[in-house]
Amino acid sequence: MKHYLLAPGPTPVPARVLLAMAQPIIHHRTPQFSQIFAEAKEGLKWLFQTSQDVLMLAASGTGAMEAAVTNLFSPGEEVLVINGGKFGERWAKISGRYGLKVHELRVEWGKAVQPEAVAQTLERHSQIRGVLVQASETSTTVCHPVPEIAALTRQRDTLLIVDGITAVGVYDLPMDRLGIDVLVAGSQKALMLPPGLAFIALSERAWERVKTAQLPRFYFDLAKERENLTKDTTAWTPAISLIVGLREALAMLREEGLDQAFARQARQAAATRAAANALGLQLVAPDHPSPAATGIFVPAQVPGGKLVAYLRDRMGVTFAGGQDQFKGKIVRIAHLGFIDSFDTIVAIGALEMALRKFGCAVELGRGVGAAQQVLMAGLPE
């Protein structure tokens, strides 16, 4: 059985990156490694669309989320968390664990936050020193309106801290231009790497805030990381092979072009939505869908968990299922990273066949045809 990894992280790693990582390990306190590190560092600035340093942490994305909280706030400070899914909830948990006063703006799962609601909360609570949000909420496949929220935070002494783990490299999220203060990303998403690296960049005013932020941190000491970054190294032992792979993945993305990569991933998402519509399936996020992944409700009579397990274990196609309130109710099909038109065709083809196997009267090929129609736009001359 062949295996198709179509979950929103980890994502498939290209052979070119695997081969780079398969080279013998080198030592990290050497000019050889520093050269690789320097190239990766430059590539990340390009990817983040920032003139700021992008720090590399040996951690999963959650580590960088924690770093964002502990490096920017002091005990008892107030933050606003946009909580419309598992990852919004995580911002609230981290902030709470470190003793911040958390204002939660709860958003129905599958919906994006309304910028007006953010504006009202900021007006009501003038002490809020940071807004924490997901650019792409992976659990509900929703995009929150980061540009609109940034327009609010830019005007006051409130930092905008964005979890871009399934957004950076997926769609246009120019850090400097929008005025994002902290942007977080992870290796196992659009960057086409195995998990194990997290990335974080801070704006000028965020770096100012770091100087006074009193929350405790040691491993995730961003000022210390930044100091090391200027010397083309890291504070602690870096995940060497992953950084070697990162350089290669960034080279691939540069060759493709950022706009082309955005368009490619957006096209997979649009094709998947078209397929779901053609098959009469309901989208989880019809209004503000993320291009990183598409959530689709399974028909009521189908046990979603079993469907996902069947696809994975018997058909070799790994989607993500739903979490918490969506458990057993949805499938999530990924578009981010090293994923192209034929992955989407496989995804829809497999979903159709699996639904048939589970007794649904879907017409085989109907969803695929609708997806192909959208994907035709991506064909070169």
Added chain:
Amino acid sequence: MKHYLLAPGPTPVPARVLLAMAQPIIHHRTPQFSQIFAEAKEGLKWLFQTSQDVLMLAASGTGAMEAAVTNLFSPGEEVLVINGGKFGERWAKISGRYGLKVHELRVEWGKAVQPEAVAQTLERHSQIRGVLVQASETSTTVCHPVPEIAALTRQRDTLLIVDGITAVGVYDLPMDRLGIDVLVAGSQKALMLPPGLAFIALSERAWERVKTAQLPRFYFDLAKERENLTKDTTAWTPAISLIVGLREALAMLREEGLDQAFARQARQAAATRAAANALGLQLVAPDHPSPAATGIFVPAQVPGGKLVAYLRDRMGVTFAGGQDQFKGKIVRIAHLGFIDSFDTIVAIGALEMALRKFGCAVELGRGVGAAQQVLMAGLPE
């Protein structure tokens, strides 16, 4: 751009085989190598369904074809070549080059030879000492009726020499049971390996013939190879990494089971034919199609060579085009080797989109749906 290798050889190599071959090279005159060699040797007997030795040559399939001719005949001897395609023609060329008297039974491209025609030729020319045929003629995607021809040759002093390069491991071709005298295979087909190894097995009476065969041979001296095989080695330096990979590929095939592998490949072929029919496309070999690959005529207004190039260079999907009289007129989609249902869905999806791009009014998803219908039969409970 991702790449999908769907030509009838070379075929995709599974990661498990690639990883086996990526191990550091070992020396071939060692107990370590002989152990690997011995396992591969046993596996090949299982694959060929023979109690005879299966020799491994560092060569492409054509080398083993030449070995079949030079080890079994003497100058001026008469052979009957079934020539219904590029590979039938190759039997004639090799036999002619070595000074055999070649009787050619020409078969229209896309058709299988009629066993009666073989019988008549053998009757008319009682001096014919061998029949040379393809079990699967890759250029026309036809299966010649080897069992029926074997029923004729078994009864007389005429050897049946079968090019099984795209047949062994693809469909049931039990060498001993049918009475095939010489069976040839190659590594880059059902065996899921890179090119570079060829295999050949001889029946008892073929080995008898070797003793008197006078054609010149040195590198392809099968008696010498057989002598070395008993000592778990080869006459000349073996293609070490390929034999390491061969052991792994055979292990994979054994885990799957030969009948299951035959059924999997036959299902891809049936699904592809169903798709072609649903799209109103003509099959090259409607009557005796090979499960190794399916030839499909492109619509008259489409330049087939450009279509194949577009699929390969702009869509990342490599089919084979047509050769000689079929040049520019057909595409050939492979089913043999490490190919499964989603490869077929990709193949048909890509073909539909490419045909649309070239101005054909095919309905997107229609062929895919027809293929899925057939492939549903392969889904486990």
